[in-house]
Amino acid sequence: MKTERLDAWTSEGRRVAVWRSAPEDFAPDAPIVVMSPGFARRMRDVGSIALCLVGNGAIVYRFDSIDHIGLSDGDIRNFTLTGMRQSMIAAIELARATENRRGVRLVAMSLANLAAYQVAAEDKDIERIMALSGVVDGHRTITEVTGRDYLSMAREELPAILPVMGHDVDPVPLWTDSRETRCLSYERTIRSLKAISAPVANCVAEGDPWVDVGECTTAYTDGDGGERLVIKLPYSGHDLGRNPVAVMTILERMASLAIGNGPMHDADPQAVLMPTFDAVLEARIAERQQDFSEQRAAKTEGSPAV
Amino acid sequence: MFTQNLAPVSLIDSVVFGDHDWLENSVEWQADLRLELVREAFAHHLASCPQYASFADRKGVTAEHIQTVDDLVRIPQLPTSVFKRQRVLSVPPDEIVMNFTSSGTSGTKSVIHRDGVTLHRLCGMMRSDSPLFGNYLDGMDETNSTIINLGPSRSDSGNVWFSYVMSLLEQMAPMQSYVVGSDLLLKEAVDDVRRSLVEMDKVFVVGPPFLVSDFCQEVIGAGAPLEGGDSLFVFTGGGWKNRESERMDRHEFNKVVGEALSLADPLQIRDVFNQVELNTLLVECEHHRKHVPPWVHAFTRDPVTFEPLPDGEAGVLCFSDATAKSYPCFLVGDDVARVLSGVCDCGRPGVTMELVRRLRGSSHAGCAETIRSTVQAD
Amino acid sequence: MNQSEEGKPAPRLKLPFIVGGKRYVAPGEQQVLRTEDRCEVILPAFTADVKSKIDGLDRNLLRDVPIQDIIAFLNRVGRNWRSSEYSRRRLFIAQLQMVLGYSEEAAEHEADWIGVLFTSHARMLDLLDIELGSRFILDEWVRSDEAMVHAYPVGRVTHVLPGNVPSSTVISLLRALLTKNISVLKVASGDPVTALSLALSLIELDASHPVTRAVTVAYWPEDNELGAELIRSSDGVVAWGSAIAVQRAKERCGAEASFTPFGPKRSLALVGRGADPHKAALGVAHDASLYDQAACFSVQEVFVEGDLEPFLTELDAGLRRYESLLPPRKLSTDELAYLNGRRLDQEFAGGKLYATASRAAIFVAPADAQLDPPLEAPLQRTVIVRPVKDLVEALAHVDEGVQTVAVAPWDVIAEHRDELAKRRVSRIVELGLNNVFRIGGTHDGMRPLQRLVRYVSHEAPAREFPKGMVLPLDQTKILENKSFQDVVF
Known part of the structure; x- marks a missing residue:
């Protein structure tokens, strides 16, 4: 897998760091996949998925969101879902410009799933969306994660700093974004899903404390704008990437959905070529090195990147 | 709206990769988990490795015989020399990812064939927040x-x-x-x-x-x-x-x-203790005792009779490691050790191992040929 | 567990080197050999001083000593060994138990063998006759057709000795002395006792005798460069033991020096349909019990034709009987663990454990067992029984690694002898006699005395008609007359 660093720009002129990974040789109609890691995860954390997709002929664009950890502008302290959505749009447009094609597929992890739905609701050239532990009710998930319903509080009740998954987050931008755009609400998800005619799938663990399978099923029933597929994973936990044995099973399924062209529920996981154990390990370490060297370069340039 | 189900993850994977800190649980809880994990592994190797199944059959042990923690010592174990001379596989050969050898400079080396799952499990336990490393x-x-x-x-x-x-x-x-x-x-x-x-x-x-x-x-x-x-x-x-x-x-x-x-x-x-035939790292705690996770059954055998020894008695160190999928990791090892069950001086409950020394290999110094040269065909 | 785990100190035994028949006690540096957990043996370090003293020994010391004097001296030594009151013998028996873990009975048996071998003066002369062609050839010129031939010692022979078969040391030394060589006995770490006991018994009889002065006993670790140099500068090397030990000795042996390898080999037994199960099984029990299978002639596998059960029953009884006659060597905890591991390996490979005695064990190899290379033989009286429909099936298991094939009943051998020989076995004997090397027999395909001498021929002069000619040998005239073809018939 060959990975190159590119920069995309949001409509507000902020830099989004993008990694483009492609096979040595790819078909003219190779699927273009734009992939977003979830909250508190970097694009290098989804390297094994990228490796698998590229190994099966796809061209993969990954990005770190702005106002987040990773190589893009801003700090996770100021995280908003809108920032994540803008980053996704920037990455999609960069992919289109680079590959000179409109059709793009989205692979989203966790919270990025909400951004993916919102983008796809307004972009008819999104061909399909695959999510892993994809959040459908942002408000509820954030309440579960933080232990309190901060989004329903009055502004003045908000703490100065909210620790979320090991990171200090200023709750005000998130609260404001939520109030102004309703981007974290279940209703917004349903609205988006109704507007999306492309196939949508979500792999959700039955024991996920943050994303409820039933909630997802209901959302897909309510937001039935096209083919909707819920893949239930008989695992526990939200961070499925931690269990590499489970990841290999999920990867196989995810890849079959991401690169296929027919109905998602007919996708054949057997047709997927899985990366080797060593290739996954090598890619993981190589991408960490790439990440670190880009961070060092950014510091040298005096860039605001983390 | 369609729903599909993926195959469930095994218990061993959920323990190796999960967030659960088994060290927070009692010795008995860990023992029960160990029973379940090692018995499951035993059943897998009986079903998937004809050589091992035949050996167990000759020894008269089936999965049904393993009902309590005390029964775990009945699982037939292999001397490491088996891996020096033949391939013992519990998965199809095309699933083998790498063939590992010990690091010795002379003599015949063990060759252990590992598949992706077996290696993933090893990698999965090598994370900074794994209970394997204590704090x-x-x-x-x-x-x-x-x-x-x-x-x-x-x-x-x-x-x-x-x-x-x-x-x-x-x-x-x-x-x-x-x-x-x-x-x-x-x-x-x-x-x-x-x-x-x-x-x-x-x-x-x-x-x-x-x-x-x-x-x-x-x-x-x-x-x-x-x-x-x-x-x-x-x-x-x-x-x-x-x-x-x-x-x-x-x-x-x-x-x-x-x-x-x-x-x-x-x-x-x-x-840290490890050997090529073992798929788990046993990491030392503050009191220099190596902690044995619940997916490994460790005990010692009397070198004279090969019968299992009670807790704390020095003997030949033996392992049954449930993380090995590609080969039956039921081993009679090459070390002398003591294995103790209880709360370690470091405060963590469970099984610990104290290595005494390496077993000396064959002392055979006569002129009898012990490993036959190649038999000619004619 | 063993003594170190129990915290008891292992007993210590301090032994000297012997250099040229004299005790050599290290003034300073020492070597400590730990023979399993049984005891610690402290020896002098193999220093440049030791080596230079060995290098200074006269390699022709025995050249002019008549064979009869050598044999007579050995005979006197042997007579001492035959006496149960002989203190050196008693000490040897005690040390074999302490250092090698021998039972008292087995150690007594070894001492008996030393006595028998040293006093076998008639056999020694026969040996010279058979192997060198004449028992006089080391003392004088012996007519050999158109030549007179005299055999001389090669000089200094270094013996790389095995650790577990004391009689090999005895045989190796006797062969070297019989051929008038001086010897450096490089003992194995497992048995520093036998060679020293022999050398000390020579000193005790007559310290100034040339035979006594022809014997040096030392030890050095494998990687000792001084030891390697000593081997390189030897005129002959006799190497016993493991493949690694023999190979290493060969690599160090000088290009012109003679090299005599013994080992490693294994031995097997063939039991034909007509064999008396009791007699055959007892023979196997003997051949598998002696030296606890550490010798190259020890039977490891038995191929049994016909009804298996009576043979197995008798073999079990026979092995138990031999556990009383020659109780097994005491093994360290590590050796026992190793043995148990190898036996478990046999079971994994398909061997069915038929019976175990206090040490001995019988495994039966079913047809589908994979008891083939590189499965390691457990030894220590572990007999692998292979049922066959016809003894011909056993041939597939015979290769050049087989030294002795023991057979019962004796008459079946006529059928298989040639085929076994083609497969490069060295000896064919009757079951129960593996350890008895008959006069005239060979050892690992050789007549070893021939490797320990150099022959000088004193050939006939021209006036003696060469065989095939009827006139004196005048080569100039033959060439001038171009009559070569006419005069040589």
Whole structure:
């Protein structure tokens, strides 16, 4: 897998760091996949998925969101879902410009799933969306994660700093974004899903404390704008990437959905070529090195990147 | 709206990769889990490895015989010599990812064939928040730590198991390896540690004890003290190999290393036990006892009768490791040890192992041929 | 567990080197050999001083000593060994138990063998006759057709000795002395006792006798460069033991020096349909019990034709009987663990454990067992029984690694002898006699005395008609007359 660093720009002129990974040789109609890691995860954390997709002929664009950890502008302290959505749009447009094609597929992890739905609701050239532990009710998930319903509080009740998954987050931008755009609400998800005619799938663990399978099923029933597929994973936990044995099973399924062209529920996981154990390990370490060297370069340039 | 189900993850995977800290549970709870995990592994190998199934059949043991924790000793075990002479597989050959050998310089070596699942499980336990490491790696992450490996890099380690395992620590933090070809670049390693102590919160020096000893001699010889303080950690494994004559006892080793590297606390030095046939790392706690996770059943056998020994009695160390999918990891090992069940002095409940020494190999010195040369066909 | 785990110190035994028949006690440096967990043996270090003393020994010391004097001296030594009151013998028996873990009975048996071998003066003369062609050839010129031939010792022979078969040391030394060589007996770490006991018994009889002065006993570790140099400068090397030990000795042996390798080999038994199960089984029990299977002639596998059960029953009884007659060597905990591991390996490979005695064990190999290379033989009286429909099936298991094939009943051998020989076995004997090397027999395909001498021929002058000619041998005239073809018939 060959990975190159590119920069995309949001409509507000902020830099989004993008990694483009492609096979040595790819078909003219190779699927273009734009992939977003979830909250508190970097694009290098989804390297094994990228490796698998590229190994099966796809061209993969990954990005770190702005106002987040990773190589893009801003700090996770100021995280908003809108920032994540803008980053996704920037990455999609960069992919289109680079590959000179409109059709793009989205692979989203966790919270990025909400951004993916919102983008796809307004972009008819999104061909399909695959999510892993994809959040459908942002408000509820954030309440579960933080232990309190901060989004329903009055502004003045908000703490100065909210620790979320090991990171200090200023709750005000998130609260404001939520109030102004309703981007974290279940209703917004349903609205988006109704507007999306492309196939949508979500792999959700039955024991996920943050994303409820039933909630997802209901959302897909309510937001039935096209083919909707819920893949239930008989695992526990939200961070499925931690269990590499489970990841290999999920990867196989995810890849079959991401690169296929027919109905998602007919996708054949057997047709997927899985990366080797060593290739996954090598890619993981190589991408960490790439990440670190880009961070060092950014510091040298005096860039605001983390 | 469509729904589909993926195959469930096995219990062993949920334990190895899960968040659950088994050390928070009682000895009995761990024993029950061990029973379930090892019995499941036994059933898998009976079903998937014809050679092992036939052996178990001759021994008259079936999965049904393993009903209680005490029954685990009935699982038929293999001497490591089996792996020196034949391929023993519990998965189709095309699922084998790598064939590992021990790191000895002479004699016939064991060859252990591992598939992706078996390797993933090993990798999965090598994370800084795994209970396997106790609190040794607390606060370590890939942004604040670096590892100086007194061994070859993974790509250079070839099929040598110990080197490969040590190189896998690179998953946890960036690593520089200082054995190139057959040369240990001591000066470069020492320079790197000095540099890293300035730049990083935690610096780990990993390698076999004799190379750590060489490293310390290099530091002393350089004349410039190396202030390890509470930032430098030493992680050893693999024993003294062909430098057995230089072996220091643990107390002396800690003293030499602690002084040479100016470590704030000798507890910053820890040892890990592993061998090519075993798929799990047994990591030492603050009281120098190696903790056995609930997916491994460890016990000792009387060397004379090979009967299982009670807790705490020194004997031939034996393992049944449930993480090995590609081969039956039910082993009669090559070490003398004591295995204890209970609450360790470090406060953690469970099973611990104290290594006494390596078993001496064959002392056969007569002129009888013990391993036959190739039989001619005609 | 063993003594170190129990915290008891292992008993210590301090032994000297013997250099040129004299005790050599190290003034300073020492070597410590730990024979399992049984005891610690302290020996002098093999220093440049030791080596230079050995290098200074006269390699022709025995050249002019008549054979009869050598044999007579050995005979006197042997008579001492035959006496149960002989203190050296008693000490030897005690040390074999302490250092090698021998039972008292087995150690007594070894001492008996030393007595028998040293006093076998008539056999020694026969041996010279058979192997060298004449028992006089080391003393004088012996007519050999158109030449007179005299055999001389090669000089200094270094013996790389095995650790577990004391009689090999005895045989190796006797062969070297019989051929008038001086010997450096490089003992194995497992048995520093036998060679020293022999050398000391020579000293005790007559310290100034040339035979006594022809014997040196020392030990050095494998990687000792001084030891390697000593081997390189030897005129002959006799190497016993493991493949590694023999190979290493060969690599160090000088290009012009003679090299005599013994080992490693294995031995097997063939039990034909007509064999008396009791007699055959007892023979196997003997051949598998002696030296606890550490010798190259020890039977490891038995191929049994016909009804298996009566043979197995008798073999079990026979092995138990031999556990009383020659109780097994005491094994360290590590050796026992190793043995148990190898036996477990046999089971994994398909061997069915038929019976175990206090040490001995019988495994039966079913047809589908994979008891083939590189499965390691457990030894220590572990007999692998292979049922066959026809003894011909056993041939597939025979290769050049087989030294002795023991057979019962004796008459079946006529059928298989040639085929076994083609497969490079060295000896064919009757079951129960593996350890008895008959006069005239060979050892690992050789007549070893021939390797320990150099022959000088004093050939006939021109006036003696060469065979095939009827006139004196005048080569100039033959060439001038171009009559070569006419005069040589």
